[in-house]
Amino acid sequence: xxxxxxxxxxxxxxxxxxxxxxxxxxxxxxxxxxxxxxxxxxxxxxxxxxxxxxxxxxxxxxxxxxxxxxxxxxxxxxxxxxxxxxxxxxxxxxxxxxxxxxxxxxxxxxxxxxxxxxxxxxxxxxxxxxxxxxxxxxxxxxxxxxxxxxxxxxxxxxxxxxxxxxxxxxxxxxxxxxxxxxxxxxxxxxxxxxxxxxxxxxxxxxxxxxxxxxxxxxxxxxxxxxxxxxxxxxxxxxxxxxxxxxxxxxxxxxxxxxxxxxxxxxxxxxxxxxxxxxxxxxxxxxxxxxxxxxxxxxxxxxxxxxxxxx
Amino acid sequence: xxxxxxxxxxxxxxxxxxxxxxxxxxxxxxxxxxxxxxxxxxxxxxxxxxxxxxxxxxxxxxxxxxxxxxxxxxxxxxxxxxxxxxxxxxxxxxxxxxxxxxxxxxxxxxxxxxxxxxxxxxxxxxxxxxxxxxxxxxxxxxxxxxxxxxxxxxxxxxxxxxxxxxxxxxxxxxxxxxxxxxxxxxxxxxxxxxxxxxxxxxxxxxxxxxxxxxxxxxxxxxxxxxxxxxxxxxxxxxxxxxxxxxxxxxxxxxxxxxxxxxxxxxxxxxxxxxxxxxxxxxxxxxxxxxxxxxxxxxxxxxxxxxxxxxxxxxxxxxxxxxxxxxxxxxxxxxxxxxxxxxxxxxxxxx
Numbered sequence: 001x002x003x004x005x006x007x008x009x010x011x012x013x014x015x016x017x018x019x020x021x022x023x024x025x026x027x028x029x030x031x032x033x034x035x036x037x038x039x040x041x042x043x044x045x046x047x048x049x050x051x052x053x054x055x056x057x058x059x060x061x062x063x064x065x066x067x068x069x070x071x072x073x074x075x076x077x078x079x080x081x082x083x084x085x086x087x088x089x090x091x092x093x094x095x096x097x098x099x100x101x102x103x104x105x106x107x108x109x110x111x112x113x114x115x116x117x118x119x120x121x122x123x124x125x126x127x128x129x130x131x132x133x134x135x136x137x138x139x140x141x142x143x144x145x146x147x148x149x150x151x152x153x154x155x156x157x158x159x160x161x162x163x164x165x166x167x168x169x170x171x172x173x174x175x176x177x178x179x180x181x182x183x184x185x186x187x188x189x190x191x192x193x194x195x196x197x198x199x200x201x202x203x204x205x206x207x208x209x210x211x212x213x214x215x216x217x218x219x220x221x222x223x224x225x226x227x228x229x230x231x232x233x234x235x236x237x238x239x240x241x242x243x244x245x246x247x248x249x250x251x252x253x254x255x256x257x258x259x260x261x262x263x264x265x266x267x268x269x270x271x272x273x274x275x276x277x278x279x280x281x282x283x284x285x286x287x288x289x290x291x292x293x294x295x296x297x298x299x300x301x302x303x304x305x306x307x308x309x310x
Numbered sequence: 311x312x313x314x315x316x317x318x319x320x321x322x323x324x325x326x327x328x329x330x331x332x333x334x335x336x337x338x339x340x341x342x343x344x345x346x347x348x349x350x351x352x353x354x355x356x357x358x359x360x361x362x363x364x365x366x367x368x369x370x371x372x373x374x375x376x377x378x379x380x381x382x383x384x385x386x387x388x389x390x391x392x393x394x395x396x397x398x399x400x401x402x403x404x405x406x407x408x409x410x411x412x413x414x415x416x417x418x419x420x421x422x423x424x425x426x427x428x429x430x431x432x433x434x435x436x437x438x439x440x441x442x443x444x445x446x447x448x449x450x451x452x453x454x455x456x457x458x459x460x461x462x463x464x465x466x467x468x469x470x471x472x473x474x475x476x477x478x479x480x481x482x483x484x485x486x487x488x489x490x491x492x493x494x495x496x497x498x499x500x501x502x503x504x505x506x507x508x509x510x511x512x513x514x515x516x517x518x519x520x521x522x523x524x525x526x527x528x529x530x531x532x533x534x535x536x537x538x539x540x541x542x543x544x545x546x547x548x549x550x551x552x553x554x555x556x557x558x559x560x561x562x563x564x565x566x567x568x569x570x571x572x573x574x575x576x577x578x579x580x581x582x583x584x585x586x587x588x589x590x591x592x593x594x595x596x597x598x599x600x601x602x603x604x605x606x607x608x609x610x611x612x613x614x615x616x617x618x619x620x621x622x623x624x625x626x627x628x629x630x631x632x633x634x635x636x637x638x639x640x641x642x643x644x645x646x647x648x649x650x651x652x653x654x655x656x657x658x659x660x
Contacts (some may be wrong), residue, residue: 208404208439208488210438213438
């Protein structure tokens with residue numbers, strides 16, 4: 001059999017969709033900065049307590065007393081960022097807050113993935129009535145005010161078996177996740193809908209590949225890019241939701257410290273001791289922007305066609 | 311059916327095949343009508359034969375091709391593959407039968423999964439039907455790549471590293487992986503550069519001979535299918551308007567639509583090009599949701615105008631009837647059309 005047409009030589013650079021994406025990501029300066037900060041944040045969350053000069057709950061009562069029962073200012077001898085009104089080291093509490101924020105991010109996004117992806121995939125793949133029911137249900141959750149829903153959920157769940165088995169903190173995370181999955185479900189549904197009609201899926205059907213394998217081998221791997229981006233961009237909202245809840249006093253329980261509850265406690269001293277608000281707010285802002293930069297960079301890297309669009 | 315060799319079961323046989331898509335509207339999703347993409351097509355394809363299928367965009371040729379291998383569900387009529395009613399098969403039986411019928415797609419970019427390596431793409435059908443595993447599978451993949459003229463060392467590459475023509479070869483290798491008998495070629499060369507088209511067409515011709523394949527070769531212009539087809543069918547608005555041996559259809563087309571299509575094919579010889587009579591089809595293709603009554607083509611037919619708009623064209627739907635040796639056309643005035651000088655590119659000797 002003659003070889004028809006020239007067998008072209010291909011460039012020898014190693015390539016693959018993943019490697020290409022990584023190369024594009026590394027060229028985006030903001031995304032690299034975001035990624036570095038995110039990694040630092042993850043490390044702090046993992047080893048935070050070991051780095052902290054003080055345990056987050058210990059009150060340095062002597063220092064407070066010497067200061068006339070007022071919070072210590074930053075750069076004092078034993079407390080880099082000062083203390084709160086109870087004599088607890090602010091820097092150590094910020095590190096503990098990092099742990100809270102990262103665990104919120106992980107747990108909430110896990111809930112979002114576990115609920116949102118299957119619902120979206122089922123709606124998109126089966127279509128018709130199943131799609132209709134799932135999406136109307138999603139719309140109802142979407143239309144409900146998130147904060148109200150989270151508060152109601154955590155109250156309702158608290159007395160159930162599930163709520164008793166979990167600590168109050170985890171319950172809040174779960175409640176946040178239960179409101180946040182709707183965007184993921186919509187995103188995955190859209191991906192599946194368009195991929196379902198693609199010719200490579202049709203080719204797989206033509207060779208007799210089972211529906212389940214088509215979804216797992218062709219459809220999900222091809223929607224993974226937008227899902228990764230959505231997860232990364234969803235993290236700031238999850239962190240923010242937790243901070244908001246802690247700020248209004250229904251999130252984290254004392255003596256643990258979340259950036260939101262730190263801002264709440266500090267707000268009472270905002271005139272005389274602004275550092276109690278400024279540092280947690282700064283930590284929050286840096287974390288949120290880093291995740292957003294990284295998410296934007298990932299979006300551009302994974303799908304260059306989407307660059308510049310929202 | 312009278313065409314083809316008698317006494318043998320045709321490999322593919324469609325009888326009154328219909329594919330209608332419902333038009334739904336309103337929040338209750340009530341059916342308002344239907345798009346008749348394929349509306350009563352009767353066609354048989356013999357073993358080892360290549361049938362070309364042409365028609366304008368949206369005439370239903372791709373849908374027909376997919377319905378013949380049950381990649382689209384037909385809404386009426388029957389399709390038989392090697393004597394077995396495809397529409398009556400259970401999902402398991404159908405999946406088993408997929409080994410014997412395959413499809414090659416138009417778009418060399420959309421038809422390959424961008425996240426899979428060439429090796430994985432070609433191996434997937436082999437895994438699905440458990441034809442080989444381990445080393446034997448890897449060897450089979452290399453053999454298939456060689457067969458379609460690709461370097462067998464390309465297995466670890468991704469589709470985006472290849473040119474359109476090479477990608478189309480990968481698609482051919484995937485289709486061949488299950489050792490099929492029948493392949494629907496859905497405009498396999500129309501998306502390629504002209505310089506590459508001939509190579510891929512020749513590849514398909516060589517493979518047909520080597521592997522004794524049967525093709526349904528879909529294209530949107532008559533010139534492309536001429537080279538490869540034993541018989542040619544012409545579709546208009548979901549129906550087959552003419553079918554017959556290629557030599558006959560090209561030399562003495564019996565449907566005014568076929569003649570109009572042929573007259574649109576440019577001729578290299580300027581002397582002939584200047585001489586021949588061309589008709590230009592006016593107006594748009596009517597909507598397949600609401601096809602014209604009588605003959606579907608009468609709204610754009612030059613012969614209808616020339617004959618003074620005879621009434622039966624508007625009221626009676628013409629049947630596909632014999633007009634020559636195995637040639638059939640769906641036109642009340644096929645004999646007149648055949649004698650006309652419109653559209654024929656070359657004298658009857660071609």
